[in-house]
Amino acid sequence: MIVAMKRLSLVALKSEQDTILKALQECGTVQVLNIADGESVNPEADAVNARIQRLSESISAVKPYAKKPGFLSPQKRELTLSAIRDDVPKAETAAGEIEELLHTQSRLQAEREKALAAKEALEPWVRLSVPMSSIRNTARVHYFIGLCASKDQPKIDEQDYLEAEYYNEATTIPTILACKEEDTRNVQNFLKTIDWQDYVFPKMEGTPGQAIEALERRIAEIDSEAEQAQTELEGHGDAIEVLQNAFDAETIDYDRLAVRGDLDYTVSTFVLEGWMREDEVEKTERAIKAVTDAYSFEVRDPVEGEEPPSVVRNNKFVEPFEEVQTLYSRPVYGSLDGTPYMTPFYILLFGLMLSDSGYGLLLMLGSLIYLKGKKPTGMSKGIAKVLFWGGISTVVWGVLCGSCFGITRMSSSSIELGGVFDKISLFFEKLAIFPAWLDPMKNSLGMLGLCFGLGVLHIVAGYIVGAIDKFSRGDWKGAIFDQISWVLITLGLVIGFLPAITGMAGMPVALPDIVTKIALGAAALGALFVVLFKGREKRNPLKRLTSGLGGLYDVTGVLSDILSYARLFALGIATGVIGQVFNMLCSMLTNASSPVMKIVGAIGSIVLLVLLHTFNVAINALGAFVHCARLQYVEFYGKFYESGGREFSPLSYKTKHVQVSE
Amino acid sequence: MNWGAIWATVGAVCAALFAGIGSAIGVGITGQASAGVVSENPDLSGKCLLLQLLPGTQGIYGLLIAVVIALNSGLMSGDVSALTTTTGVRFLVAGLPIAIGGLVSAIYQGKVAVAGINMVAKKPTESGKGMVMAIMVETYAVLSLLISFLLVNGIK
Numbered sequence: 001m002i003v004a005m006k007r008l009s010l011v012a013l014k015s016e017q018d019t020i021l022k023a024l025q026e027c028g029t030v031q032v033l034n035i036a037d038g039e040s041v042n043p044e045a046d047a048v049n050a051r052i053q054r055l056s057e058s059i060s061a062v063k064p065y066a067k068k069p070g071f072l073s074p075q076k077r078e079l080t081l082s083a084i085r086d087d088v089p090k091a092e093t094a095a096g097e098i099e100e101l102l103h104t105q106s107r108l109q110a111e112r113e114k115a116l117a118a119k120e121a122l123e124p125w126v127r128l129s130v131p132m133s134s135i136r137n138t139a140r141v142h143y144f145i146g147l148c149a150s151k152d153q154p155k156i157d158e159q160d161y162l163e164a165e166y167y168n169e170a171t172t173i174p175t176i177l178a179c180k181e182e183d184t185r186n187v188q189n190f191l192k193t194i195d196w197q198d199y200v201f202p203k204m205e206g207t208p209g210q211a212i213e214a215l216e217r218r219i220a221e222i223d224s225e226a227e228q229a230q231t232e233l234e235g236h237g238d239a240i241e242v243l244q245n246a247f248d249a250e251t252i253d254y255d256r257l258a259v260r261g262d263l264d265y266t267v268s269t270f271v272l273e274g275w276m277r278e279d280e281v282e283k284t285e286r287a288i289k290a291v292t293d294a295y296s297f298e299v300r301d302p303v304e305g306e307e308p309p310s311v312v313r314n315n316k317f318v319e320p321f322e323e324v325q326t327l328y329s330r331p332v333y334g335s336l337d338g339t340p341y342m343t344p345f346y347i348l349l350f351g352l353m354l355s356d357s358g359y360g361l362l363l364m365l366g367s368l369i370y371l372k373g374k375k376p377t378g379m380s381k382g383i384a385k386v387l388f389w390g391g392i393s394t395v396v397w398g399v400l401c402g403s404c405f406g407i408t409r410m411s412s413s414s415i416e417l418g419g420v421f422d423k424i425s426l427f428f429e430k431l432a433i434f435p436a437w438l439d440p441m442k443n444s445l446g447m448l449g450l451c452f453g454l455g456v457l458h459i460v461a462g463y464i465v466g467a468i469d470k471f472s473r474g475d476w477k478g479a480i481f482d483q484i485s486w487v488l489i490t491l492g493l494v495i496g497f498l499p500a501i502t503g504m505a506g507m508p509v510a511l512p513d514i515v516t517k518i519a520l521g522a523a524a525l526g527a528l529f530v531v532l533f534k535g536r537e538k539r540n541p542l543k544r545l546t547s548g549l550g551g552l553y554d555v556t557g558v559l560s561d562i563l564s565y566a567r568l569f570a571l572g573i574a575t576g577v578i579g580q581v582f583n584m585l586c587s588m589l590t591n592a593s594s595p596v597m598k599i600v601g602a603i604g605s606i607v608l609l610v611l612l613h614t615f616n617v618a619i620n621a622l623g624a625f626v627h628c629a630r631l632q633y634v635e636f637y638g639k640f641y642e643s644g645g646r647e648f649s650p651l652s653y654k655t656k657h658v659q660v661s662e
Numbered sequence: 663m664n665w666g667a668i669w670a671t672v673g674a675v676c677a678a679l680f681a682g683i684g685s686a687i688g689v690g691i692t693g694q695a696s697a698g699v700v701s702e703n704p705d706l707s708g709k710c711l712l713l714q715l716l717p718g719t720q721g722i723y724g725l726l727i728a729v730v731i732a733l734n735s736g737l738m739s740g741d742v743s744a745l746t747t748t749t750g751v752r753f754l755v756a757g758l759p760i761a762i763g764g765l766v767s768a769i770y771q772g773k774v775a776v777a778g779i780n781m782v783a784k785k786p787t788e789s790g791k792g793m794v795m796a797i798m799v800e801t802y803a804v805l806s807l808l809i810s811f812l813l814v815n816g817i818k
């Protein structure tokens with residue numbers, strides 16, 4: 001059911017603002033609304049946010065070097081708030097050091113690249129045997145240093161006012177030209193006509209050869225410095241828990257400080273407006289009373305035009321399925337929570353889609369181990385529980401009309417399995433339990449009938465849920481004309497045409513004539529309701545009639561909804577037959593003639609079987625989960641559900657790594 | 663020459679081949695999109711992987727039909743002497759829905775999943791909606807699988 005919400009107006013002293021907000025955050029029951037005028041500046045919150053950013057960068061920098069948490073260790077550590085607050089100074093120091101190290105690393109990286117580039121540029125000049133600094137213009141002589149293309153070398157040699165030195169014979173030749181001061185202009189013009197590129201020696205001591213050696217030494221130094229920085233960074237891997245604790249502590253502070261921007265202020269008081277659950281009003285007031293007695297705590301119901309957040313509350317069994325509903329959309333506040341109605345159908349249909357009791361067992365055990373070991377919270381917890389119930393249903397459906405790890409009663413008769421698997425399937429054949437009721441491989445149409453039958457049940461249930469909801473709101477017209485009429489049409493048509501349809505499929509179901517006549521009559525009555533009252537808001541009788549006739553067209557929608565349940569069958573065989581194929585593949589391995597190969601094959605096939613079946617259960621469980629959810633969202637919720645509710649997000653401890661305990 | 667066996671083989675090959683190609687394309691493009699998102703935020707790799715897996719099922723469906731064709735036609739046991747040309751062609755035609763339906767739906771499902779992965783990058787909490795969108799496309803692969811299976815299983 002959807003929980004009623006209350007609007008809170010809290011007025012208290014500004015001086016006690018932080019104490020009160022702390023108490024509210026610990027209580028975790030109030031979603032604060034923004035009633036501040038205009039943009040407010042919040043330097044304190046911004047400062048905390050900057051620290052959070054720094055911590056988050058540090059965490060991702062040292063994460064690769066931290067000890068990995070055990071496979072089954074809980075997702076969040078349980079610590080008290082003061083314990084993680086105490087870690088903040090330590091984490092600040094560590095984050096500072098890590099930031100410094102990251103800076104050093106990027107500086108060294110840049111320096112290394114620069115040195116490498118300089119070294120590469122100098123390498124052609126190694127044959128120059130005088131110090132680079134000695135080649136500089138004097139009063140009489142002008143030098144040109146550069147790289148010239150080898151094809152232009154003869155042209156340089158032709159110029160009689162130039163002295164040239166070449167330092168190697170590559171395609172671009174390192175060249176030094178010397179000329180008299182008065183010829184400078186001539187040489188500059190000449191160089192423009194050939195392929196010439198100026199070069200400037202780096203400001204370094206000695207000959208190019210010596211400079212290269214110096215650069216190499218520098219690069220080695222940089223490398224060792226970088227290595228040291230890396231080791232230090234890796235050493236900080238142990239600090240990750242402290243960093244994460246501090247991250248959560250700062251996040252908690254930030255959330256609280258950010259709320260200040262949502263409040264309204266007078267000279268000495270603050271005003272807080274927010275939503276809370278009706279059943280938590282007392283708890284909230286107690287929390288405030290505990291810290292102050294100078295306050296005004298006013299609570300009222302939501303008024304027309306307000307859109308309170310939507311929260312649903314259900315018993316422990318149904319609760320995990322709220323996550324499936326949330327994946328789609330929350331219900332609009334004041335409408336109907338679909339979870340309790342969807343839950344039994346979800347479990348029922350999930351099992352039929354997976355329909356392999358072995359896989360069901362794996363799913364049950366897997367989700368149990370995950371729940372006990374990881375102690376997940378929020379959505380993963382809900383989904384794990386959903387899979388647990390789905391697993392139970394899968395075991396049951398597997399026995400009734402599926403397989404067990406791909407082995408069915410008919411495996412050995414229809415498919416030639418070899419070796420051990422013949423014996424295993426013979427064992428199952430003797431037990432003769434899989435599938436105990438309906439074999440989809442032999443009786444495809446029966447199975448299809450079962451799927452459509454479940455579909456009709458599901459759809460009609462959807463209409464009835466909507467009808468009951470509308471009745472309870474006093475909207476009896478909507479209940480009868482929009483909901484019950486479709487129950488009549490759907491059931492009436494299905495029952496009325498059942499003998500004909502099953503007759504076409506070769507397995508006629510005989511119904512007494514009177515039953516089919518009544519059923520068709522009911523369908524006609526439903527259709528009449530739709531035609532006459534679908535457009536009951538419209539005054540113009542002609543428009544009303546066209547709207548009614550248009551409404552009748554929805555019968556095709558109901559038909560396609562029913563056909564949509566064929567997926568139950570298809571996904572069921574996809575699991576079972578693929579499992580069977582995997583078994584077959586592996587049994588081929590054990591068919592070798594020599595005993596050694598038999599043993600090798602047996603070991604290989606066991607490893608392969610585990611891997612392949614794990615893959616199969618994973619991909620089919622994913623498929624069953626999502627396809628089953630779709631049947632709820634489209635086929636079931638389409639009949640009554642109002643989607644679009646807003647999330648309830650109270651001021652509370654929203655932590656990532658730590659579970660805050662009392 | 664036993665044309666029946668040849669047609670049945672072609673049917674099995676088409677089912678596994680085309681559905682497999684579709685899945686390879688679908689999983690391929692989603693994998694590229696996932697890698698982009700994960701390079702920015704490694705924590706999202708799990709959610710991206712789930713979305714990437716979705717277009718992979720068509721290949722499995724194709725394999726399933728291929729195996730059922732091979733089993734029912736006797737290609738597995740090697741005894742195909744009783745296979746007439748008509749029956750062989752029936753196997754081929756029965757395999758076409760999953761071959762073509764699988765090919766096209768896997769590619770489009772891949773595209774939807776890529777969009778879903780982009781959505782996860784912006785709103786990590788909404789990955790469930792992305793999966794539901796992709797599964798809407800898969801519906802038609804499932805229906806193709808069903809009709810292929812019913813037809814193949816009906817050939818005695």
